[in-house]
Amino acid sequence: MITRQWQVNGEMREATFPALKPLLHVLREELAATGPKEGCGEGECGACTVLLNGQPVTSCLAAAGQVRDGSTIWTAEGLARLPLGERIVDAFMRHGAVQCGICFPGMLATTYAFLRDEPAPDDRSTREALSGNLCRCTGYSKIVAAILDVAREREPAGSRGRVGAQPGPPAGEDPTLETLDALETLETPPSPAAPRAASAPAIDPREPAAFYAPRTLDEALALRARRPGAALLAGGSDLLVAWQAAAREPLLRGAPSRTARPAADRPAETAAAEAPCQRPVVISLSDIDALRGVAEEDGVLRIGACTSAYELCTNPSLARGAPALVAAAHALGARPIRHLATLAGNLVNASPAADLAPPLLVAGAGLLIAKAGGTRKIPLEDFYRGYKETNLGPDEIVTVVLVPALVAGEREGFRKLGTRRAQSIAKVCAAVRVRLDAGRIDAVAIALGSVAPTTVRLPRTEERLRSERPTAALWERTRQWVAEEVHPISDVRSNADYRRAMAGVLVTDLLASLVCSEHGAQ
Amino acid sequence: MIGRSPARTDAREKIVGSTRYIADYVVPGVWQGITLRSAVAAGRIRTVTADAHFPHGEAVLVTGQELGATNRVAMVTDEMPFLATDAVRYAGEPIALVAAPTLHAARAAAHAVRIEIDPCTPLFSLQEAEERRRADPASVRVHAECRITRGDAAAALRNAAIVIAGTYTTQAQEQAYIEPQGVIAWPGQRGGTVIEGSLQCPYYVHNALVRLLGCAPEDVIVRQSPTGGAFGGKEDIPSVIGGHAALLARACGHPVRIVYDRHEDLLFTPKRHPSIVHHRTGVSEDGRLLAMEITVVLDGGAYTTLSPVVLSRAVLHATGPYECPHVAIHGVCLGTNIPPPGAFRGFGAPQVAFAIESHIDRIAHRCHLRPDEIRRRNIMRIGSVTATGQILRESVSAERVLDEALTASDFVRKWQAHGAAARQRHRRGIGLALTWHGGGFTGNGEVNLASVAALSIEDDGRLLIRTSNVEMGQGAHTALPQIVAERLGVPLERIACAQPDTSQVPNSGPTVASRTVMVVGRLIERCADQLADALEQAAGPRAQWNDFDGALDALRTAGDPLRFEARYEPPPGIHWDERTYRGDAYAVYSYACTVVELSTDTLTGEVKVERAIAACDIGRAIHPQVVEGQIEGGVLQGLGMGLLEQSTTHEGRFDQNRFQTYIIPTALDAPEILPIIVEDPYSRGPGGAKGLGELPVHGPAPALANAVAQASGRRITDLPVTPERIVAAGAGDPASPIRDLPSPSRDLPSPSRDPASPSGVGDEKEEA
């Protein structure tokens, strides 16, 4: 058990809990904040969204042990008492936006951050902002209309444009610095002596065997050497999903034999259900500030391993030097996930559908991997060994991702076909980096996700394209080449035929658009 | 008050998070219950035992063996056990229950429970069941079967100039309420229980629990907790989960909470029935329906549950709102080894709407008519006769909603423009669907229910509406007070709805079938009339009252009863024969016309729905804003069914076990939705209102499929219309001819027909 002190809805609170307990359940069970709901426990529905240090996150996937002392947490209960929150609540009421209401505490948190940060919301950006908050009742129309209404109201009379600057401080800080005065005059909410509020079913309430939250990389490496194989916990958006799923395996009994476990996309359920899981040893990386951030040196972008997908989306050097990576980060989950998800987590998790890998593969990115004795550098391409398998040693930590920035004449892009328009895992995703010289393709790199056991480059197609003139006929042939070079499977998201065909379409679409927009060629 | 949109009374608390749903309840000493389930889809249970490690005293185990004859869930038929004891019929069927102070402890205790099952041969798919039954009718369980006959369809088909056949399929659709299933049971008096939970039908649960526990009705109390979405998904299963919790509470002596997590909820609770619908239709050259032969096959899964009623609604809506002199409909619901499907908004009607509304577009194509023309030519009007011989006498607004939607969408112009557009990669399409929905229970259902609602005057002078109909987001507890306010001319603030609690409210029936406002609202209206009469008796004619309170005082002083009840009475002249399926299937129908506009990328099969318009006639909109919300939400659920919500099984288990794989629309997937309220009052509805809740769900999927057919040149006859299916049908292939593209002008010759149609593409047959 660990004890933490946080400022919850403007009030200092203390709670004691097992380190891996999701923040959602600590809020609900230890701190009587039952505003955030559990709709899925896996980051998909957004009903649990709260503002953690100012940013919306799905609290079901935030390990409470990773939330530092002194952090600020705002849930719907508290946000509704702030001026901006009040206006949002009123607008939702006025528009008749609410039906069953279960999604609304999460909607309120997401909306608060959106209106605070977005200077000029429109229909599209509002829908994008809400895309991590599922609502099954309303069709979203009235929610969107209400939010746009608040944005309009906020516009100072007579001025147009930058609407949003005022309520709430900049992202990344306490959302209420500016409004705290107002808050203090409000009566504090009745603070029930932490009645054990009902839990939605469950958290994995078990303690990890050990939980470390080192502040420096050296400490982390020393721990890693002492406890080889310990789980490295970054944002937790893969690990917590896996741990939660294991802890909640349906209790299926009476299977004829243990060996009869089917298909790939289905976790090995019975096995997990029969034996209690091993308690993991966990090293949290989220307190190591040195692992975050982006620097540029000699045309190489150095991205800290624990930089979040949200930070990737908003970093200006990356927008210039690695636009495909930025596009991919934009396509990853929805905002509450992007604040949790880290770059290294996405790469080390080694899903064939990892969106951040293809842009890095086409850029020729490398990883810096450290252990107590020193650091090695390895091309990302060599990092993958098979389905969900990397060559990371049990005592190693990925520290930096090195990305050669785009140089003059080079262009790159990313495209994803998902199961829906947002918050979806790729059926196929593709990245291309290309350079023309004298009207011919001088250099080209192609990478794809979800078409093989790992994310892959397509060396044969790249070779065939080199020195070709970009023409419609070339794109026709390219589609074929790509289709021949990939080996997708059928699973719950799509089928092999479709994936094979779409790999070709995405790559040629990207090539055509990159080459056209640069050179006007067809 | 009717026709205005006062703020919903429950909205603020829900937004700010202070509404307590069942998982939020603080219950001292509560234990957590979990369910042990069968890993096999079909088999015989050999043993269910706790081994020596079971922590007796710290946990309890309940099995079906202890229950004996009471181990049956009271539903349409009393077939399904609370806990399987002998046969298991689906993977995930509950076999045993464990409760302990924490979930973790309960799961740990569950490791000490041994279950052994001898497997036998299962039947996993409806296609397989249909084939097997064709070979040997006795080899497949039949949950329900029914026929509707009007005229002589076989003969008329023989004589028809044109006969068009088609087969349409839909998959299971998950309700995907964001609040999972949950209940708490307290040990009650004299062997009874108190149940509180997320549910739609308090008296269903009450009935089931009285039977299970073998106690007096008054010793079971069922209360609804604020419900985070239901859509039919909390109609039948709360009886099961409520029973489970009550059994555990009785065993351990503590209150017991069972809240499903999302995996359990997605895998094992009821969904929309998968369906196969076959149509053979005879039409005249000018597009008049001469004969319809329709077969509706539903997958009823492992147990009968609500299937007979779902099937009944499906066959009764199968012709769509079109008149045809010769109709033969055969409906059958087959047993398979998947979790039993159940109620989902629409209740059988969306499946058949997809079939008929796709089919009618194909007929239009064959007859060189526009989608709106073919529909208008056959549309139900006042005086039209349905397949069951019902003469439609009032509030028949099919043509009105059609006109409203055509105008609002500029349909004809767009349809012609898209049809004539060049075949580029990105193309647009517009599609139409015209649908109907019978309000209230089918046939004699309302008579059998004999619902009672009450209105009482409370000590503080408030008027309390007492019904068992729940607020689950649809706005019932906002609309019902408006009906009373309108009738009595009192302010809304002094009227409230009692939270449904079987010890406090009469049985006004379940919150299903779009019946709450139309049927129960009417009862409440009658209660209000009784109150008005009583007040006039006590205080003299209304014109002489000083104010309402004065009149109330007079009533109190007179010592008259302060509670008014009304019981359902069927409208005069309504007759239904369940045996022959003849007569008035529903007292009245609501109508909707849905138009979907979209664009497709024919190479990737991606569909971007841009706009959806739904003109809905619901008689009278009590609260227009709530009505719009119902339409918008219903349309998006229908679009989800049409486009995204894939549901497949592997060995009888759903592959989509989480929200990452069961895909419902996000805000970015939702188009602009334009709800149009049409009001053609119904004389027996409160203020003229008809049913609304389910109506908007039916049209979007077929309208979408029709729009995709126009945009891509490919008709997809199996839902959902996925990119995979569009691409597999050859949409992106420039070499292949356009198939089934509705012709932009009636002068075009009939398109050439490709005899070898790829799978997933409708096979249009023409017979001489």
Ligand SMILES: Cc1cc2nc3c(=O)[nH]c(=O)nc-3n(C[C@@H](O)[C@@H](O)[C@H](O)COP(=O)(O)OP(=O)(O)OC[C@H]3O[C@@H](n4cnc5c(N)ncnc54)[C@H](O)[C@@H]3O)c2cc1C
């Ligand atoms: C709702 C939802 C939507 C999602 N959508 C997408 C999507 O659209 N596209 C997509 O690609 N992904 C998606 N994901 C997955 C994505 O969030 C993760 O892959 C994320 O990037 C992982 O980062 P993390 O920090 O959260 O990883 P964690 O869960 O903390 O860790 C993941 C793995 O990486 C290891 N690891 C982390 N950091 C290091 C390090 N520095 N050195 C060595 N090993 C390390 C961990 O030990 C673990 O094995 C989604 C997830 C959710 C829950």
Ligand code: FES
């Ligand atoms: S509970 Fe669904 S995202 Fe957290």
Ligand code: FES
């Ligand atoms: S209002 Fe019910 S899920 Fe959003």
